[in-house]
Structure formats: C-alpha cells, structure tokens
Amino acid sequence: MNIALIAHDSKKELMVQFCIAYCGVLSRHNLCATGSTGKLVGEATGLKIQRYLSGSQGGDQQIASRISCNEIDLLLFFRDPISAGIHEPNDMNLLRLCDVHNIPVATNIATAEALIHALERGDLDWRDIVNPTR
Numbered sequence: 001m002n003i004a005l006i007a008h009d010s011k012k013e014l015m016v017q018f019c020i021a022y023c024g025v026l027s028r029h030n031l032c033a034t035g036s037t038g039k040l041v042g043e044a045t046g047l048k049i050q051r052y053l054s055g056s057q058g059g060d061q062q063i064a065s066r067i068s069c070n071e072i073d074l075l076l077f078f079r080d081p082i083s084a085g086i087h088e089p090n091d092m093n094l095l096r097l098c099d100v101h102n103i104p105v106a107t108n109i110a111t112a113e114a115l116i117h118a119l120e121r122g123d124l125d126w127r128d129i130v131n132p133t134r
Contacts, residue, residue, distance in 0.1 A: 034059035
C-alpha cells in the first residue's frame with residue numbers, strides 16, 4: 001500500500017514516535033511524506049520515504065494530488081486541533097479528497113493505531129475489491 005504521512009509542527013514528534021513503534025509494519029509499504037515530517041521520520045527509523053515539499057511550500061498539495069489520482073491508499077495526518085486555523089483550508093481539502101476517494105485517514109494517534117493494526121491484519125485490502133485497477 002501507498003501510505004502518506006503528514007504532521008503539523010506540534011505533532012511531528014508524535015509522528016516520529018508512532019513510526020518508530022510501527023516501523024516493522026510501515027517498512028512493508030511505500031511511504032511518502034511532506035518534507036520535514038519525512039526527514040524526521042526517515043532519520044529516526046531508517047525507513048525509505050519519498051519526500052515532497054514541506055507543507056507550507058505545497059507538500060500537502062502534492063500529496064492531495066496523489067490522492068486525487070488514486071495513488072494513496074492510507075493517510076496518517078497528525079493535526080494540531082488547537083492551532084489548526086492557519087492550515088485549515090488545506091487540511092479540509094485533504095480530508096475532503098480522502099472522503100471522495102474512500103481513503104482511510106487518521107488525524108490522531110488512536111485512529112492511526114487502529115488503522116495500522118487493521119493494515120497488519122489485512123483488513124484494508126477491501127480497496128482491491130472495490131477498485132481492482134489499483
């Protein structure tokens with residue numbers, strides 16, 4: 001599966017810790033991330049991550065483009081709900097695209113863990129049945 005990683009600045013360390021904890025699962029998939037999130041996760045875990053621009057420079061829009069083209073299967077997007085105002089338009093666009101294209105998305109650690117466990121069990125393979133061209 002193609003998994004995208006995005007984290008607001010105040011959630012980057014949480015994303016790093018999450019990826020360290022689930023490195024074994026994530027290593028079996030194709031990962032991409034916005035610039036600094038990908039750099040931090042890659043340095044901490046050794047995972048191979050395709051890095052896009054930083055979110056403020058359009059990296060989140062690059063990932064949104066991949067979602068629109070059905071090239072992302074799962075989005076882990078650790079948002080800061082307290083200071084999200086500055087990012088709100090791009091955040092809502094990403095979430096809307098995930099809804100339109102039936103992309104599982106986690107915006108917090110609890111949901112991310114549920115999705116990672118489902119991925120590990122093979123429960124997310126339903127996308128191959130719904131869209132066999134993937």
